[in-house]
Amino acid sequence: MDPQQIAEAARDAMWKGDRASQGLGMKILAVGPGTATMSMVVREDMLNGHDTCHGGFITTLADSTFAFACNAYNDVTVASGFDVNLMAAAKLGDELTASAVEISKSGRTGVYDITVRNQKGQAIAAFRGRSYTIKGKPVVAGLPSTRGV
Numbered sequence: 001m002d003p004q005q006i007a008e009a010a011r012d013a014m015w016k017g018d019r020a021s022q023g024l025g026m027k028i029l030a031v032g033p034g035t036a037t038m039s040m041v042v043r044e045d046m047l048n049g050h051d052t053c054h055g056g057f058i059t060t061l062a063d064s065t066f067a068f069a070c071n072a073y074n075d076v077t078v079a080s081g082f083d084v085n086l087m088a089a090a091k092l093g094d095e096l097t098a099s100a101v102e103i104s105k106s107g108r109t110g111v112y113d114i115t116v117r118n119q120k121g122q123a124i125a126a127f128r129g130r131s132y133t134i135k136g137k138p139v140v141a142g143l144p145s146t147r148g149v
Contacts, residue, residue, distance in 0.1 A: 024040055038065045039061075052089040053090035070133075075145045099114065113126070
């Protein structure tokens with residue numbers, strides 16, 4: 001299998017058990033080695049007291065996108081931390097799209113930047129995630145790792 005096929009197999013395996021992302025109505029639009037794109041529509045039950053999307057839901061979209069990007073090498077990889085900056089409000093009905101790119105991957109640690117935008121292309125949030133790869137644990141048993149950690 002090539003790296004793209006491995007990323008897709010890891011995506012499929014993770015998605016099956018990802019009740020949080022599914023429950024929030026997220027969709028995976030794309031995945032590749034070290035990258036992912038996901039979307040979510042802001043629902044009524046995601047609004048806070050200011051009638052805007054609660055920042056926790058925006059952060060969760062970014063975090064889920066981060067997870068699919070950093071696990072795309074078929075090595076179980078978890079978050080070791082993240083920072084998020086909320087730059088604009090998201091409103092009821094907005095379709096948010098989060099895009100993750102790998103900035104650095106060295107040994108078992110990685111850094112990923114995720115940008116969340118609304119349907120108008122306006123930046124809603126900037127998220128930087130730090131990852132840690134657990135040695136010897138594949139996402140999909142029987143498939144190779146494309147990183148060999």
